[in-house]
Amino acid sequence: MIVKQVWTGNAYRNFNYLIACGETGEALAVDPLDYEKCLAAAKEAGWQITQILNTHEHRDHTGGNAPLAQRTGAKVLAHRNAKDKIPEMARGLAAGEVIKVGRTVELEVLDTPGHTMSHVCVRSHTDQPALFSGDTLFNAGAGNCHNGGHPDELYKTFSQQLARLPDDTLIYPGHDYIENNLRFTLNREPDNQRAQALLEELAGQDPNRAYVSTLAVEREINTFFRLTSPSVIAKLREAFPELPENPDPRTVFLKLRELRNKW
Numbered sequence: 001m002i003v004k005q006v007w008t009g010n011a012y013r014n015f016n017y018l019i020a021c022g023e024t025g026e027a028l029a030v031d032p033l034d035y036e037k038c039l040a041a042a043k044e045a046g047w048q049i050t051q052i053l054n055t056h057e058h059r060d061h062t063g064g065n066a067p068l069a070q071r072t073g074a075k076v077l078a079h080r081n082a083k084d085k086i087p088e089m090a091r092g093l094a095a096g097e098v099i100k101v102g103r104t105v106e107l108e109v110l111d112t113p114g115h116t117m118s119h120v121c122v123r124s125h126t127d128q129p130a131l132f133s134g135d136t137l138f139n140a141g142a143g144n145c146h147n148g149g150h151p152d153e154l155y156k157t158f159s160q161q162l163a164r165l166p167d168d169t170l171i172y173p174g175h176d177y178i179e180n181n182l183r184f185t186l187n188r189e190p191d192n193q194r195a196q197a198l199l200e201e202l203a204g205q206d207p208n209r210a211y212v213s214t215l216a217v218e219r220e221i222n223t224f225f226r227l228t229s230p231s232v233i234a235k236l237r238e239a240f241p242e243l244p245e246n247p248d249p250r251t252v253f254l255k256l257r258e259l260r261n262k263w
């Protein structure tokens with residue numbers, strides 16, 4: 001499996017991806033909004049885009065479907081419940097299904113509601129796994145829920161699915177938000193030295209050569225995985241004095257999501 005991260009350079013800071021089979025040169029494009037950059041990257045590598053995967057139905061993820069499909073004949077895959085929202089969709093996906101790319105690549109579908117109710121992440125079957133996490137999990141952050149999502153579902157996705165993935169899982173999110181998100185982490189947990197060090201290292205990074213985190217790193221720097229951290233809880237109780245001393249993780253998650261909306 002070869003992964004090419006394509007930085008769109010747009011105002012929403014979208015990342016698109018090409019996932020290719022090194023043997024056959026067949027490639028799947030993830031959320032190829034900037035289809036021209038995706039086509040150029042595929043051409044440069046000698047790959048043919050045969051499939052398009054939309055992690056979810058938002059326009060900044062699906063906007064390149066039609067022109068890319070027209071130029072390549074690629075089929076569009078997305079969550080099966082997105083079929084009324086993504087007109088180009090050819091295959092509806094459900095949890096546990098496997099998407100094959102060429103001869104060597106297998107991507108397992110995770111049904112990950114929260115940002116929207118028809119969102120998938122995919123996880124590669126490779127020695128070091130990779131997670132293409134769309135707008136569910138960002139570097140040092142979590143997706144918002146105000147365009148068709150639900151914070152309770154997002155919490156369940158984090159706690160019951162993402163938190164259980166292996167530490168060495170590479171994280172490929174749908175947007176480049178790491179710098180701003182690390183500032184949120186430090187706002188919520190000022191003594192998080194790992195987040196502080198990473199912010200100093202990455203501030204002003206070139207998104208064309210973006211840092212790729214792992215789940216182990218996210219567990220250290222992502223507030224939405226740090227629901228039992230004493231300093232996260234202490235700081236949260238400053239904002240919400242009615243919180244008990246040992247709030248349950250779901251409550252912490254929902255309050256953090258609420259604060260992030262206003263931040």
Ligand SMILES: [Zn+2]
Pocket residue numbers: 056058115135
């Ligand atoms: Zn979205």
